[in-house]
Amino acid sequence: xxxxxxxxxxxxxxxxxxxxxxxxxxxxxxxxxxxxNSFDLIYHPSLTIDKSLNEILESKDEIDFLLVEGAISKxxxxxxxxxxxxxxxxxxxxxxxxxLVAVGSCASYGGVHAKFEQNDNVVGLEESLDKKSTKxxxxxxxxxxxxxxxxxxxxxxxxxxxxxxxxxxxxxxRPKELYSTLAHHGCTRNEYFEWKIEGAWGEKEGCLFYDxxxxxxxxxxxxxxxxxxxxxxxxxxxxxxIGCTETDFPRDNMxxxxxxxxxxxxxxxGISKRAYLSITGVAKTFTIDRLNKKxxx
Amino acid sequence: xxxxxxxxxxxxFYNTTIPDIAKSMKxxxxxxxxxxxxxxxxxxxxxxxxTNILASQLREINHMEIxxxxxxxxxxxxxxxxVKNSPEVIEYFLRVYLSNREVFKQGCEGxxxxxxxVTEVMLLLDEGAQNKEFRDQExxxxxxxxxxxxxxxxxxxxxxxxxxxxxxxxxxxxxxIYRALKYDE
Numbered sequence: 001x002x003x004x005x006x007x008x009x010x011x012x013x014x015x016x017x018x019x020x021x022x023x024x025x026x027x028x029x030x031x032x033x034x035x036x037n038s039f040d041l042i043y044h045p046s047l048t049i050d051k052s053l054n055e056i057l058e059s060k061d062e063i064d065f066l067l068v069e070g071a072i073s074k075x076x077x078x079x080x081x082x083x084x085x086x087x088x089x090x091x092x093x094x095x096x097x098x099x100l101v102a103v104g105s106c107a108s109y110g111g112v113h114a115k116f117e118q119n120d121n122v123v124g125l126e127e128s129l130d131k132k133s134t135k136x137x138x139x140x141x142x143x144x145x146x147x148x149x150x151x152x153x154x155x156x157x158x159x160x161x162x163x164x165x166x167x168x169x170x171x172x173x174r175p176k177e178l179y180s181t182l183a184h185h186g187c188t189r190n191e192y193f194e195w196k197i198e199g200a201w202g203e204k205e206g207c208l209f210y211d212x213x214x215x216x217x218x219x220x221x222x223x224x225x226x227x228x229x230x231x232x233x234x235x236x237x238x239x240x241x242i243g244c245t246e247t248d249f250p251r252d253n254m255x256x257x258x259x260x261x262x263x264x265x266x267x268x269x270g271i272s273k274r275a276y277l278s279i280t281g282v283a284k285t286f287t288i289d290r291l292n293k294k295x296x297x
Numbered sequence: 298x299x300x301x302x303x304x305x306x307x308x309x310f311y312n313t314t315i316p317d318i319a320k321s322m323k324x325x326x327x328x329x330x331x332x333x334x335x336x337x338x339x340x341x342x343x344x345x346x347x348t349n350i351l352a353s354q355l356r357e358i359n360h361m362e363i364x365x366x367x368x369x370x371x372x373x374x375x376x377x378x379x380v381k382n383s384p385e386v387i388e389y390f391l392r393v394y395l396s397n398r399e400v401f402k403q404g405c406e407g408x409x410x411x412x413x414x415v416t417e418v419m420l421l422l423d424e425g426a427q428n429k430e431f432r433d434q435e436x437x438x439x440x441x442x443x444x445x446x447x448x449x450x451x452x453x454x455x456x457x458x459x460x461x462x463x464x465x466x467x468x469x470x471x472x473x474i475y476r477a478l479k480y481d482e
Contacts, residue, residue, distance in 0.1 A: 260426030262436030263419055273423070278416040285407025 007064035007162055010056060011044040011103075012093055014086035015079050015113050015122065016070025019148040020104040021046050027151035028230055035155045039065070039162075054082065057092055062136070065158055066097035071106040071113040072128040078119045090125065091133040099161050100125065100134075101142045103154060105249055108143035108173070112250050126173070139166055143173035147244035152226050153178050172247060174220065182269065183241045184216040186224030187233075193217070196284040197291050201255075202238040204295050210264070213255045215243030217268030298346050299385055301339060306388035310340060310397045337400050344394045344401065344410045347386045351379065352413035359417055365425030366475050372421070373447060373471035377463045380451045387451045418443060422478075431478045442477045446470055 013021070021044070027035070042063075043049050043056050056063070073079055074087040081089060094100055102125045105111035109124035116122055125141055139161065144153050157175055160167045168176040184190070192199060192207035199206015208214035216224070219241055224233045235241055242254045258265040267276040300321040304313045315336055319329040333339040358371050380387045394401060401410065408415050422439050425431035431439070450470055454463045 259433075261419075261422045261431065261434060261439050263423040263426075265427070274416060274420060277419045278412050281408040281415050281419070282412045285409055 006038065006040040008061070009039045009041045009065045009067060009158070010063045010093065010097075011041065011067045011069065012053075012090065013045050014068060014070035014072050014081075014090065014107070016104070016106055018046065018069075020069045020107075020154075023148035024103075024151050024154055026229065027155060031152065031155055035158070039158060053089070057089075061096075063093065063097040065099045065101060065161070066093055067101045067103050067154070068107045068125055069103045071110045071122045072125065073113075073119060073122045074128075075119050075121045078116075087128050090128055091130050094129055094133040095136060098136065098138045099142070100137055100139075101144060101154075101157060101161075102126075102173075103144050104149045105145050105147045105244060108145045109247050111147065115250070140169060141173055142167070142169060142175060145172065145174055145179070145245040145247075145249075146221065146223075147242075147249060150223055150226060150228065153222075170220070172220075174245070178222050178226075179220040179245065181220070181222055181225065182217060183219040183221040183224055183233075183235065183243075183245075184268070185222075187216050187235045188224075189235060192291060194283065195286060195288055195291055196280050197288075199238075201240075204238065205291075205293075208235060208238075208240040209257065211257050212240040213242070213253070213257050214240035215246070216241040218266065219243040219246055221245040298343060299383070302343055302347060302385040302389040305340065305343065305393045306385050310336075310393050310400060315339075338404075340393065340397075340400050341405050341410055343389060344405060347389050348411045348414040350383075350386055351376070352417050354379075355414065355417040355421065359420050359424070365421065365428060365430040366479075368421055368425075369443075369475045369478070370468060370471040372443075373474065374464070374467045376447045376451070377454075377467045377470075380454050381463055384455065387448075388455055391448060391452055391455070415440070425478065429480050432480045439478060443474055446474050 011021070025032070041047070041049070043051055043053065045053070068090065070086070072086045072090050074085050076085050079086060102108040106113055107125055109126075110122050111124075113122045124143075142157060142161070144157060146153070153175075156178065157167065160175070160177075170176055170179060172179075184193070187193070189199065189207050192205065193209055196210065197206050198210045199208050199212070201208075201212060209217060214235065216235055221241075224235060227233055227236075240255060243249050243251070263277065267273050301318045304317055304321055308317070313336070315329055316326050318339065319326045322329070333342065354375050355372060358368050358375065361368070361371075363371075376387075404410075418440055419436065422431060422436070426433055447470065450463070450466065453459055459466070
């Protein structure tokens with residue numbers, strides 16, 4: 001006997017730019033179709049749905065997957081939905097949910113909104129929840145960091161949780177299968193990185209680490225392996241990685257490499273500065289004709 | 298290795314032969330070739346050897362918990378002690394490595410054979426700039442401010458034109474270097 005009832009998904013939007021919703025809707029069409037055929041998306045404020053948020057809150061039905069986009073605040077002077085703060089609504093929804101997934105960096109730890117100086121009470125899900133609201137959760141909060149998060153990561157997380165009931169997460173609450181490698185892995189510019197050849201914004205050639213602020217070698221993300229729209233990534237298109245999956249995002253001056261006397265302030269994850277400077281000093285010595293030319297004339 | 302550094306520095310790269318070096322090392326010429334396939338290979342090994350001595354000394358200074366200013370003073374002292382006590386180490390760099398670039402063109406390109414030492418200078422400068430003891434500037438002007446002063450002074454010492462013992466100039470040279478690098482308020 002099979003249970004044909006599809007797991008329910010509620011997508012709650014708090015303080016957000018809507019970027020993660022756009023991301024989901026930009027998913028590969030067959031994957032989005034598979035998601036909609038496999039799950040019952042009963043509420044999303046940007047999509048046509050049958051139920052209102054109040055109906056969801058008043059219903060006795062459990063929510064299988066609560067997905068939250070945006071940061072949370074207790075301060076009603078700055079942001080409310082139907083006269084309730086996002087903090088109150090989040091706690092009410094969470095008490096009905098089995099799985100709680102923070103979709104994007106704002107939901108994970110406040111993101112760009114946490115930098116808003118006029119309201120010092122903008123945080124991510126973890127800091128917003130009362131203990132009693134979380135007692136029905138079957139899993140720790142999953143943080144899908146990213147600005148925005150890759151649509152495939154959302155879909156993959158939901159399928160994994162639905163099929164296996166759990167997934168391994170790192171110390172930031174991010175699924176290991178999606179965040180254990182660096183954005184550097186799969187970057188098509190790795191050869192330029194190895195030989196220390198700098199590139200320029202928007203060009204196919206050159207590494208964007210030395211001057212353009214690329215954070216690929218220190219950012220946990222699979223966006224160069226699971227490509228956007230199946231074809232591209234920021235670094236492949238010529239934009240430096242801005243480290244949007246890390247908790248220090250957004251940083252100041254994200255498109256420049258902070259240096260002291262020409263020496264990068266931060267070096268790639270897992271290598272000492274002494275060793276890094278030693279190998280880069282040597283690598284810079286070599287002039288490899290092929291890498292100093294245009295890939296296509 | 299010190300013997301070969303001395304011979305190369307005193308007689309010049311081209312006037313020094315493998316038999317000369319073998320003789321100074323009390324070794325047969327045939328045995329020398331077991332270690333180095335040519336005079337050029339020996340010369341390349343010698344530059345790594347001599348700069349690695351300086352690199353390990355500067356590394357020790359870099360690991361000390363003192364200000365970058367004090368590190369500059371210690372580094373100048375250490376460098377001049379080498380000039381005084383092991384002149385072949387510095388002389389080899391100044392008189393062989395810098396004067397016979399064609400010998401080092403393949404296999405010692407750029408920083409390949411002096412990388413460990415350059416790395417330590419980078420770390421010294423990087424830390425000073427991070428602590429706001431040194432002002433931010435491009436690497437090579439800062440690097441040449443240090444090494445140009447020290448190397449130039451070692452050259453004067455080698456030419457025996459200094460009035461006093463080289464160690465007596467150490468603090469004055471270090472002070473010049475520090476003033477040139479120091480952070481502008």
